[in-house]
Amino acid sequence: MSAGPDLPPLLEASAVAGETPYAAAIRAAMDGAEAGLVLYDPVSPDLDVAIVFAPDVPRGEAAVMLPLGGVALQNALGSVAPPEVALHLAWDGPVLVNGARAGQLKLAAAPGPVETVPDWLVLGLSLRFKPRADEGGERPGETALHAEGCGDLAPLPLLESWTRHLLHWLHDWETDGLAALHRDYAALLWQLGEETEIAGQTGHLIGLDERLGALLKVEGRTEGLPLVMLMEERE
Numbered sequence: 397m398s399a400g401p402d403l404p405p406l407l408e409a410s411a412v413a414g415e416t417p418y419a420a421a422i423r424a425a426m427d428g429a430e431a432g433l434v435l436y437d438p439v440s441p442d443l444d445v446a447i448v449f450a451p452d453v454p455r456g457e458a459a460v461m462l463p464l465g466g467v468a469l470q471n472a473l474g475s476v477a478p479p480e481v482a483l484h485l486a487w488d489g490p491v492l493v494n495g496a497r498a499g500q501l502k503l504a505a506a507p508g509p510v511e512t513v514p515d516w517l518v519l520g521l522s523l524r525f526k527p528r529a530d531e532g533g534e535r536p537g538e539t540a541l542h543a544e545g546c547g548d549l550a551p552l553p554l555l556e557s558w559t560r561h562l563l564h565w566l567h568d569w570e571t572d573g574l575a576a577l578h579r580d581y582a583a584l585l586w587q588l589g590e591e592t593e594i595a596g597q598t599g600h601l602i603g604l605d606e607r608l609g610a611l612l613k614v615e616g617r618t619e620g621l622p623l624v625m626l627m628e629e630r631e
């Protein structure tokens with residue numbers, strides 16, 4: 397039996413089967429699981445993981461965990477991938493490698509008003525390592541790490557690195573605010589300065605607000621899309 401991932405202190409790994417780690421983490425959080433629980437799929441050829449958190453800030457601020465998780469992923473992948481591998485983050489969660497979709501970040505929390513602190517929060521990440529048989533044919537906009545020059549990478553070592561970078565960014569946010577995260581996230585933001593569609597709205601993505609919400613120029617006016625709109629509510 398293979399060993400589980402070697403995670404930083406305060407995090408505890410647990411393998412799941414029969415459901416996605418994201419669904420299992422939400423169920424566990426609703427049942428009162430402790431913060432720091434990391435659920436992962438030990439048999440998938442891809443990375444599929446979710447982490448339970450206990451926020452101490454209102455849900456409108458806690459939604460920052462979505463881009464924070466993405467920047468941590470770029471840091472983890474960037475330390476081991478060839479230099480020609482470029483990772484970008486779409487504002488609403490997709491993860492792109494060399495311009496094609498390779499994964500997804502998700503966020504769920506206990507329901508409540510935007511100004512209240514949620515009882516729990518779950519951050520989910522899926523990242524494809526092995527190409528599907530039809531990619532490049534019926535799915536030209538999708539890819540996998542092994543198709544992009546990362547054939548030596550495996551899911552669990554990347555999971556270990558991702559969690560370490562995740563905790564680093566959490567500490568940075570708690571001690572120094574969002575300035576560094578805002579800077580690094582903006583540098584990774586997919587379609588920044590371009591026409592795009594987000595949450596049913598089409599416009600020119602002109603930047604981020606101070607809480608990392610998207611700023612869309614739509615018919616001459618600027619529309620602000622808060623990150624909290626991407627947070628799923630489960631009860």
